[in-house]
Amino acid sequence: MSNISASRSRYNSWGDRIFDTLNVIFMLCLVVVTLYPFLNMAAVSLNDANDAVRGGIHIWPRMFTWENYKFVFNEATIFHSMFVSASRAIVGTIVSVFCTAMLAYTLSRQEFVLRKFITITFILTMYISGGLIPGFLLIRDLNLLNTFAVYIIPGIISVFNMIVIRSFIEGLPEGILESARIDGAGEFATFIRIILPLTVPALATVSLFVAVGQWNSWFDVFLYNSSNINLSTLQYELMKILQTTNTASSSQSAADAFAGAMGGVTAVTPTSIRATMTIVASLPIILVYPFLQKYFVKGMTVGGVKG
Amino acid sequence: MENYTEPVIQTSRGPKAEPAGFKLFLKRLMQQRALVLMSVPFLLWLFIFKYVPLWGWLTAFQNYKPYKKFSEQEWIGFDQFNFLFTDESFYRILRNTFVMSSIKLVLGFVTAIVLALLLNELRNIFFKRVVQTISYLPHFISWVVAASIVTTVLSNEGIINVLLMKIGVLDSPILWLAKGEYFWGILGGTEVWKDVGWNTIIYLAAITTIDPSQYEAAEIDGANRLQRMWSITLPGLKPVIVVLLIMNLGYILEAGFEPQYLLGNGMTSDYSDNLEIFVLKYGIEESNFSLATAAGMFKTVVSCVFLISANSIAKKLGESRLY
Known part of the structure; x- marks a missing residue:
């Protein structure tokens, strides 16, 4: 694409320049609209809670403090929910990606007698x-109600992910498999030693999808494990706080209700807790996804289906 | 297999022609036992988690009571469906489902295509990359986080009310999320905010396949940027747009339920409740499993018809995007 743009830039008319300027301004607006809410949340989470209730905080805290984060990480329930979220993201991703890749490999083998039926x-x-x-x-x-396994087992295989990996394996050069078979490697060994290392780009895409899905899910917690607080996840805890605050007419009255429930005096408010948990819940994703961008863009187009 | 231990049956059937194919199959199955071992466990998993629940559809024809055994349940035929189709609130829920899906579909398509066209026109490749990366971000965050963000943005002290009051449109802040008539707009806006960047991926990939010589020819003919976007890039995207549009029409009943559940509340439920929330309310909250299953079954059957027709139309057009 770059050479087209370069050759075009020689024909700079006034209309072109106006178009380019407007286009850049539009993109800057898009960036602001996308990022502002996150920066706003970060500013509120780093601001003194009772001061934040007055409003008027945009992208910079007015009274800087770590109190909200201290509270969130010291709250046993919330801290434990982070641990559960991280565990399910790690365990769920490893199990699911390994199993999905193994199935995809067997279904990529044209001579496999059960290929059609299973597919x-x-x-x-x-x-x-x-x-x-x-x-x-x-x-x-x-x-499976009230177990950790309910986060992992029902979602082991995603058909979409399986197709992404299978298409990728089918695109590998034929000779690789043949040379493995001449070496006398069994199917499982071929899969582990040859296919897995070669499929890394597809596996990275699928891992990202699965890990993000695991980290973000709250509905299975709500449905299956809501009576066991030890299995609660960060997103579900955030969802509970959201449900108690989003109908309150103003953050002041919500804060009053919250303070009442917490026994009167408190340095935090539901608004500040919600902002803090929102940041904690999105930070791991914000830190990871840009580095996997080239993989998932490719994975999306290889899969050929809209996610 | 048991038949073959009975010599009488074996001779009377003349076993030679039939089992040959089956024997060959078994022989190949034995040769490929490693592949079988690597795939059949997942077939069992699939059977338990995806096909056994289909059996649960039978509860739609029962007056299901959770404490009773399956054999003791009372069979009531189509009563649950009759109740659904005579219930006025069910039609409101169908309307909400269709309206919300249509808004998502139309807004989602138009915004993603426009953004892809504009991104493609950016000259600075580094700037383009940065904008793209940032635009993907909201796709990856959870709906809980998105709902939390929307709630903040639309609160009394939120940026929307502050801005509108500053430019004099509003005298006092509006409680956006407490008014049902705003719900569809808020939902549509949120969905665009969350996925517009992500949805450009497939269009941008399609744009790279357009023959550059077309642009050069148009330039020599004196076409300006907008004309080139309109008569080269957009027609180049047409096959992708058509296929994606058809595929998405197949999902028209699958409006999702997370944003509706998280952003909706008692004050907006006339507008925010869709089929899946209906199922959730009756099934999980009120334990009326049979009615909820009937509604869920209705949804699956209608979507299945939509999806299959969508798929066959896509195939007729020569681009089988979905396998």
Whole structure:
């Protein structure tokens, strides 16, 4: 693309220049609209809670403090929920990506007798699903309610991710597999030693999707584990705070209600806690995704389907 | 397999022709046992977690009571469906589902295409990369975080009310999230904010496949930037747009439920409740499993019809994007 732009820049008319300027201004507006809410949240989270209630904080704290973060990390429930979120993101990603890649490898083998049958059986589930209630009853009957396993097992394979990895494996040069077989390596060894290292770009994409999905999910907590506070996740705790504050007419009255519930005196307010938890919940993602950008952009276009 | 231990049956059937194909299949299955071991466990998993719940659809035809065994449940035929289709609130929920999906579809497409066209026109590649990276960010954050952000932005002290009061449009702050009539707009805006950057990926990839000589020819003919975007880039995107549009029409009932659940509240429920929230309310909160399953089943069957027709139309147009 760059050479096209370069050749175009020789034909600089007035209209072109006005267009370019407006376009850059538009993009700057887009950047501001995208980033402002995060900066605003960060500023509120770093501001004294009772001062923040007065409003007027935009992207810089008025009375700087770490109090909100100290509170969030010292609150046993919230801190534990971060631990659960991180655990499910790590365990869930490793298990899911490994299993999905293994299945994708077997289904990429043209001579595999069950290939068609398994592929169709999996793809059918993209069209048809039992739905919320039958799914819930199944989890209940499998005794998976109030377990950590319910975060991992029902989501081991995602058909979309499987197709991304399979397309990638199918795009590898034929000779690689053949040379592995001449070496006498078994299927599993071929998968571990040859396929996995070669599929890293696709695995990176899928890992990002799975890890983000695990870190962000709250609905399975709400549905299956809401009675066990030890299995609560950060997003679910944030969701609970959000639900108590978003109907309150102003943050002042919400703060009063919160202070009442916490026993009167408090250095934090629901608004400041919510801002702090919002930052904690999005920071890991903000730090990771830019580095995987080239992978997921490729993965999206290889998969060819809109996520 | 048991048949073959009975010699009488074996001889009477003339086993030679039939089992040959089956034997070959078994032989190849044995040869490929490593592949079988690596894939069949997931087939079992799929069966349990995706196909067994389909059996649960039967509860839609029962008056399901959680404490009773399956065999003891009372069968009531189509009563739950009758109740659904005579219930006025169900039609409001269908309307909400369709309206919210349509807003998402139309706004999502138009904004993503426009943004992709404009990003493509940026001359500074570094600036373009930075804008793209930033625009992907909201896609990765959870709906809980997004809802938290929207709640803050729209609060009394939030930036929207502050700005509107500063330029004199409002005298006093509006409680945006407490008024049902604003809900669809807020939802549409939030969805665009969250996914517009992400949705440009596929269009930008398609733009790179457009033949550069077309632009050169247009330049020589004296076409300006807007004319080139309009008559080269946009037509170049047409196949992708058509296929994505058709595929998304297939998902019209799958409006999602997280944003509606997280941003909606008692004051906006006339506008924010959709099919999935209906299922959640009746099923989980009121334990009326049968009615909720009936509603869920209705949704799955209608979407399935939509999806299959969408897919076959896409195939007829010669671009089978979904496998």
